[in-house]
Amino acid sequence: MATKSQGWLWQICLVLLCSAGIMSLDCNLLRHQQSRFNWDSLQLLQNMGGKFPLECLEDNTAFQFPQKVLNPKFQQHATMAIHEILQQLFGIFSRNLTQTCWKRRNVDRFLNGLIPQTERLETCLPTKAGANILRLKKYFQRIQDFLKEKKYSACAWEIVREEGKRCFQYIDKLTVRMKK
Incomplete structure (x- = not known):
């Protein structure tokens, strides 16, 4: 005969199992969400x-x-x-935009789209980082150095915006690799 505490324990285990299933399902659907997000982000950048x-x-x-x-x-x-590309893009496009002619509302829409997608990806990340993250950090550092060197000019921002579009093309390639 099960005691009352064992009944609660079984209910807690059931909730944890269901939660794990839902989280893995969310990670399995992430590839499809990512494809749509890439397209939307590319349009916002354009x-x-x-x-x-x-x-x-x-x-x-x-x-x-x-x-x-x-x-x-x-x-x-x-x-x-x-995840790293999205975080870096957020960091770059959220500072020193004063010399651009971009509408702030459009920039905010782009940045606000990056936040939930980055959070979705975080739920599916492994605990150990890969060597490629360092390569990405160096790549984005070159972009930041370019902006500084050009004193955040309007032309420098236009070049970085074009590079941001290329980043979403790279993300598309990576999204294909996300499937099992």
């Missing part, structure tokens, strides 16, 4: 500034995205890379 100004072509630079990141060995490494 609408933020319109067409690329031709006078900014002379400032264009290659930031050299780390190609090793695009071929992760495990699904979790793809998830970690996407």
Whole structure:
């Protein structure tokens, strides 16, 4: 005969098992959510500034995205890379925008979209970081250094906005790798 405390224990175990199932289901659906999010973010970045100004072509630079990141060995490494890219993009696009002609509302919509997606990814991250995260940090440091060197000029921001669009193309490639 089960005691009252054993009944509570079984109920707690049942809740934990259901929660784990729901969380893993959410991580399995993450790839589909990520695909939609990538498209939406790309559109927001495009609408933020319109067409690329031709006078900014002379400032264009290659930031050299780390190609090793695009071929992760495990699904979790793809998830970690996407998470890191989104965090870095949030950090870059949330400061020193005074010289841009972008509407603040469009920038805020872009940034506000990054927050929930980053949080969704966090629930599916492994506890151990991969070597590719360091490569990504160096890549984004080059972008930040470029902005500083160009004194956060409007053209520098346009180039970084274009690079941000490329980042979502890289995220698309990583999203494909998220499936089991």
